[in-house]
Amino acid sequence: xxxxxxxxxxxxMAVPIVLSIGVGPASAVPVxxxxxxxxxxxxxxxxxxLNPFGEAFRLNGYRLPAQTEDQIKEKPVSLGADAYKRxxxxxxxxxxxxxxxxxxxxxxxxxxxxxxxxDTGKQIVHNDFQLPQEVNxxxxxxxxxxxxxxxxxxxxxxxxxxxxxxLEHAQLHIDSPxxxxxLVHFRIGKFAPNLYDGFQEMWIMTDNGIDTLFNYNPIGxxxxxxxxxxxxxxxxxxxxxxxxxxxVAKHRLFYTVGVDNTIGPGGPNGTFGNNSKKxxxxxxxxKFGGMGLDGxxxxxPLTAENWxxxxxxxxxxxxxxxxxxxxxxxMDPAGAPFKMQDVRYSRVGGFASWYFKDLNVFxxxxxxxxxxxxxxxxxxxxxGETKRDFNAWFAQADYVIRPPFQASLRxxxxxxxxxxxxxxxxxNANFTxxxxxxxxxxxxxxxxxxxxxxxxxxxxxxxxx
Amino acid sequence: MKHAFVAAILLTVPLxxxxxxxxxxxxxxxxxxxxxxxxxxxxxxxGKSFPIPTASAQIDQRNMKFQPHVLPVLVGTTVEFLxxxxxxxxxxxxxxxxxxxxxxxxxxxxxxxxxxxTKECAATLxxxxxxxxxxxxxxxxxxxxAATTADGAYKxxxxxxxxxxxxxxxxxxxxxxxxxxxxxxTEVDLxxxx
Numbered sequence: 001x002x003x004x005x006x007x008x009x010x011x012x013m014a015v016p017i018v019l020s021i022g023v024g025p026a027s028a029v030p031v032x033x034x035x036x037x038x039x040x041x042x043x044x045x046x047x048x049x050l051n052p053f054g055e056a057f058r059l060n061g062y063r064l065p066a067q068t069e070d071q072i073k074e075k076p077v078s079l080g081a082d083a084y085k086r087x088x089x090x091x092x093x094x095x096x097x098x099x100x101x102x103x104x105x106x107x108x109x110x111x112x113x114x115x116x117x118x119d120t121g122k123q124i125v126h127n128d129f130q131l132p133q134e135v136n137x138x139x140x141x142x143x144x145x146x147x148x149x150x151x152x153x154x155x156x157x158x159x160x161x162x163x164x165x166x167l168e169h170a171q172l173h174i175d176s177p178x179x180x181x182x183l184v185h186f187r188i189g190k191f192a193p194n195l196y197d198g199f200q201e202m203w204i205m206t207d208n209g210i211d212t213l214f215n216y217n218p219i220g221x222x223x224x225x226x227x228x229x230x231x232x233x234x235x236x237x238x239x240x241x242x243x244x245x246x247x248v249a250k251h252r253l254f255y256t257v258g259v260d261n262t263i264g265p266g267g268p269n270g271t272f273g274n275n276s277k278k279x280x281x282x283x284x285x286x287k288f289g290g291m292g293l294d295g296x297x298x299x300x301p302l303t304a305e306n307w308x309x310x311x312x313x314x315x316x317x318x319x320x321x322x323x324x325x326x327x328x329x330x331m332d333p334a335g336a337p338f339k340m341q342d343v344r345y346s347r348v349g350g351f352a353s354w355y356f357k358d359l360n361v362f363x364x365x366x367x368x369x370x371x372x373x374x375x376x377x378x379x380x381x382x383x384g385e386t387k388r389d390f391n392a393w394f395a396q397a398d399y400v401i402r403p404p405f406q407a408s409l410r411x412x413x414x415x416x417x418x419x420x421x422x423x424x425x426x427x428n429a430n431f432t433x434x435x436x437x438x439x440x441x442x443x444x445x446x447x448x449x450x451x452x453x454x455x456x457x458x459x460x461x462x463x464x465x
Numbered sequence: 466m467k468h469a470f471v472a473a474i475l476l477t478v479p480l481x482x483x484x485x486x487x488x489x490x491x492x493x494x495x496x497x498x499x500x501x502x503x504x505x506x507x508x509x510x511x512g513k514s515f516p517i518p519t520a521s522a523q524i525d526q527r528n529m530k531f532q533p534h535v536l537p538v539l540v541g542t543t544v545e546f547l548x549x550x551x552x553x554x555x556x557x558x559x560x561x562x563x564x565x566x567x568x569x570x571x572x573x574x575x576x577x578x579x580x581x582x583t584k585e586c587a588a589t590l591x592x593x594x595x596x597x598x599x600x601x602x603x604x605x606x607x608x609x610x611a612a613t614t615a616d617g618a619y620k621x622x623x624x625x626x627x628x629x630x631x632x633x634x635x636x637x638x639x640x641x642x643x644x645x646x647x648x649x650x651t652e653v654d655l656x657x658x659x
Contacts, residue, residue, distance in 0.1 A: 068496030069637075075498075081599030082637075083589040087559055094596065 029150075030104040030438065030464050031140045032062065037073035040437040040464065045307040045360075046406050047440065047464060049205040049398070052309055052355075055197075056295030059248055061148045061175030061185055062140060065295025074099040079144070095144030106136040109461040110207075115453055123453045128159050133460075136168075148173035150191070166269055168239060182294045187244045190270075194246045194256040195281045195317055198353055199364055200238060205398055205408055206430045207444045207460050210364075212392045212414040214238045218370045219328040219340055223388035223417025226424060233328060233342060234271045235368055235392065236319060237263050240279075241272060251292030254285040254315070263345070264326045273326040283351075285315030290355060307400050313353045317364075320346040327375070337377045343385075344371040363395035370417060388417030396428075404434045425449035439463040486649040488609070488624045488631070491617040494638055495658040500617030502535040503657060504603045506610035507621070508630040508642065515608050517541035521579065524590070524600060526554045531590060531600030535636065537610040540585060544602055545577040555593040562586035563602070570594065587634055603634055624651075633657060 033040055040047055043054025050058060056065050064071055080094025110130040118124045134156035142148045152169040171189030176182060192200045201209035209215075217232035218224035228234055242260025249255070258281050264273030287293050290311025291300055303309060323342040330340045349366035368390045374383040396410035407430065414424040430444045441461050448454035492503040518539055525532045525547040538544060548554045550573055557567035563586050568578040570593070582588065582604040592598040603610075611619040624647050631653065632642045638657040645653050 070496060070498045072498075078597035080596035081589070081591055083559060083591055083599060084596055092596065 029138050029140050031098075031102050031138060032057075033438075034100055034104075035074045035098065035141065036064070036071060041403070042306070045398070045400060046205050046432050046434055047438070047462075048202055050203060051307045052291040052311070053295065053306055056291060056293060059185075059246070059254065059293055060182055060295065061173050062142060062150070063148075063175070076142075095147070097143065098141040102139050102141040104138040104140070104464065106138070106462065106464045108133045108135070111459040113457040115455050117451065117453060126159075130157065130159065132157060142175075146175050146177055148175055164268055183247045183249055184245060185247050187246070188242075190239055190241050191244070192239050193242070193244060193258055193260070193281060194254075195258065195283045195319060196236070196238075197254070197256075197283070197285075198313075198351065198362060199394075199396075204396070205406065205432060206396075206410065206428055207442055207458060208428055208446050209238070210394055210410070210412060212394060212412040212424055212426065213364060213366060216368075216390065216392060216414055216416070218345065218368065218388065218390060218417055219330060219342060219372070220418050221330045221332050221338070221340075221374070222420065223372070223386070224370070224390060225416055225418045225421045228266055228271075231265050231329060233263050233265065233323070235366070235390065236347060237271050239270050241270075242278075248292070248294040251294055251296035251298075252287045254287070254293050255283065257282045262321050262323050262326060263342070264323070265328060273323055275323070275325040277322040277324065279319065279321030281317070281319040283315055283317035285313055285351065287311055287313040305403075307403070308357050309355045310357070311353075311355045313351075315351040316349070317351060318346070318348045320344075327380070330374075338383070339375040339377050339380060341373045341375065342370050343373050345369065358400040360398045361395065362398075363393065365391075365393040367391050390417045391415040406432045406434070408432070422450055436463075438465065485623045485625050486647050486651050487620055487622045488645065488647055488651050488653060489618070489620040490653040490655065492613045492619060492633060493617055493654070493656045494613075494635055495656065497635075497637065499615040501613055501615040502601075502636055503613040503617070503619075503638075503655075504535060504537045504605070504610060504634045505613065505619045505621065505655070506537065506603075506605040506632055506634075507607045507624060508605075508632045510607055510609070510625065510627070510629065515539060515606075518608075521545045523547060523577075524602070525549050526556075526592070526598070529595055529598060531592075531598055533600070533612070535601045535603060535612050537603045537605055537612055538582060539608050539610075540604055540606055541581065541583060542604070543579050543581040545579045547577050548573050548575060553594060554598075556590055557593060558588045558590055560586060560588045563588035563604075567593075599636075601636055605632075631655075 043050055043057055045051045076096035076099050078096050084091050084094040110133040112128045112130055114126045116124050134154055137153045139151040150169055150171050154166045154168050156164045169191050171187050171191040174186040192202050211227055214236050215227045216235035217228035218235055219233045240260035242258050244258035246256035259278050262273035262275055262277050262279050263271055290309035291297055322344055327339045330338050347366055347368045349364055351364050353362035371387050373385045392414045394410055394412040398408045400406050410428040412426040427447045427449055430442055433441045444458045446456045492500055494500045494503055521543045522536055522538050523545045524536055527549045546556045548571055553570055553572050555570040562584050566580055585606055586604045588602045590600040609621050609624045611621045613619045626648050628646045630642050631645045633655050634640045635657050638659055
C-alpha cells in the first residue's frame with residue numbers, strides 16, 4: 001500500500017457516512033397551501049422541487065404573481081389601516097400578520113441500507129431503520145406588502161439514538177422596497193443563497209443533496225481529498241449568514257448578489273468562519289422560453305400541465321472569500337498535526353436547466369481554487385503556501401412519468417485538489433411515488449462509482465402538514 | 466269595486482316609474498375578496514340643488530370595527546359617531562377635505578360625537594387606539610347614491626329620468642365614471658379595477 005493510500009481511502013469512506021447521518025433536504029411549506037387554500041401541486045412538481053410557477057412565487061417574495069386580495073383565503077391580521085401610510089412618519093407604517101399560525105411540519109422516515117469500506121478495506125453493511133430521521137418545523141409568510149419571512153428548524157435523530165437540532169433558515173425579506181415590482185428584493189439572516197437556485201438541496205427532488213458541490217472539503221495537507229466529515233471546510237456553504245439582494249428584470253433575467261460570513265469548520269449549524277472578513281457571491285441567469293421568472297406569461301405558450309414547459313435557463317455564478325485566521329486541523333502523510341488556513345478561495349461556474357415537456361435536465365460546472373497556508377500547530381508560523389484547484393460538475397435528469405410517479409438520475413464528478421487522490425464519481429438514482437400531494441415515498445440508490453461496495457439504498461417516506 | 470282598485474294601481478305604477486326611475490345593477494370589484502363597499506352615485510343633476518339633510522347619519526364602533534365600513538352621505542350631512550364597544554375608541558381623519566378633525570377618545574357608551582361634512586370628500590376615519598380600524602365617509606353632491614352589498618348589488622331609488630354622469634368610488638380601487646340615461650327602471654352594471 002502506498003503512502004497515499006490512507007488519504008485515498010478517506011473520501012471513499014466518507015460518502016456513506018455522510019449519507020447515513022446527513023440531514024436531508026428541506027421540503028414543502030404547507031403554510032402557503034393554507035394561506036391560499038391551494039394544493040402543494042400548484043407550486044411543486046414533487047415537493048420540494050418547484051415548478052415554474054412555484055419558482056416565480058418564491059422569487060416574488062412568496063407572493064403570487066400579480067396577486068389579488070381575493071386570492072388570499074386566510075385573511076391577514078391588520079396591524080394598521082392603509083391610511084396610516086399617509087401619516088408616516090408621524091405614525092407607524094401599517095402592516096399585517098398571517099391570519100393563521102404560520103407554521104408547518106415535515107416528517108421524514110428512512111430505511112437505509114448502506115455499504116461502505118472499513119479501515120482494513122473490508123466491506124461493512126449496515127441496515128438501519130431511521131424511523132423517524134428528521135422533523136422540520138417551518139414558519140413562513142408575509143408581513144404586509146413589503147416584508148416576508150422564512151424559518152426552518154430541523155430536529156434529527158442520529159443512528160446511535162442521539163439527536164441534533166439545526167436552525168437551517170431564519171430570514172427576513174424586504175420585497176421590492178423601491179423600483180419596479182420584483183426588480184429588487186433583499187434577504188437578511190440565515191438562508192440558502194439564491195446563488196444555488198435550482199440545485200441546492202431545498203430545491204431538488206432527490207433525498208441526497210449534491211455532496212460533490214456542497215460537501216467537498218478543500219482543506220488537506222496536499223489539497224482537498226474528498227468530502228467533509230466534520231471539522232473541514234466545504235467547497236460551497238449550503239447555507240449562509242448574510243445579506244442578499246436579488247430580483248428579476250424583464251421577466252427573464254434573474255440576478256443575485258450577496259455578502260456573508262466566511263467559510264469555516266463545519267458545526268451543527270453550518271460551516272461558518274469566525275474572522276472578520278466577509279465572502280461575496282453573485283449570479284446572473286437568463287431564461288429562454290416558458291414562463292417568465294416572475295410568473296409573466298405573455299408571449300409564452302402555456303401547457304395545461306404545470307410541470308411542463310419548453311425552456312432553457314442558463315447562468316453564471318461566482319463565490320469568493322478570505323479565510324485568513326480560520327484554522328483547520330490537518331495532518332501530513334506521517335500523521336504529524338498542522339494548522340491550515342484557506343486565505344483566498346474562489347468558485348466560478350455555470351448553471352443550465354432545460355425543460356422539455358416532462359423532462360428537466362439541469363447541471364452545474366464549478367471550478368474552485370484555494371490558496372492554502374500550512375502553519376505550525378503550536379505557534380501558527382507560516383510553513384508554506386500552495387494553490388490547489390478542483391473541478392466539480394453534475395448533471396441531473398428529472399422525469400415526470402405521471403404526476404404521481406417521477407424519476408431522477410444524477411451523475412456527479414469531482415476532481416479534488418490533491419491530485420494523488422482519485423476523482424470522486426457518483427451516481428444517484430431516485431424513483432418517487434407521490435401517494436398524495438403532501439405524502440411521498442422514494443426509493444433512492446446512491447453509488448460511488450469507484451468501488452461497487454460503496455453504496456446506499458434508501459427507502460424514504462416524507463410528508464408535509 | 467275590487468277590479469277598479471287593481472286597475473288604479475296598474476295605471477299609477479308605470480306613471481310614477483316613468484317620472485322617477487330607479488338605477489340599479491351590480492358592481493364588480495376585480496381582485497377584491499367581495500364586491501361590497503363600492504359607492505355608486507349620480508355626480509350632478511343639472512339645475513338642481515339639494516337641501517342639507519336634517520337627519521343625521523351614524524357610524525358605530527363595535528367589536529373593534531367601524532360599522533358601517535363605508536357610509537355615503539350628502540354634502541352637509543352630520544355624522545354621529547358612537548361607541549357601542551366594550552373598550553374606548555377614538556375617531557380622527559387625516560383628510561383635509563374633511564377638515565382633518567380629531568374627535569378625541571371616549572369611553573364605551575358615552576355620548577355621540579358629531580361631525581358635519583361640508584365638502585365632497587372620501588374621508589378616511591381612523592382610531593388612534595386601534596390602528597387596524599378604518600372606515601370611510603363618502604360625501605357626495607346629490608342624494609342619489611347607494612353602497613353595494615357583498616354581491617355587488619346596488620339600487621338608487623327616485624332618480625329623475627334624464628342623462629347623468631354616474632361615479633363609482635371604492636376604498637381600494639380606482640374611481641370610475643360612466644354616462645347613464647335613466648328612463649324608468651334602469652339597469653347599469655359597472656366594473657372597478659386597480
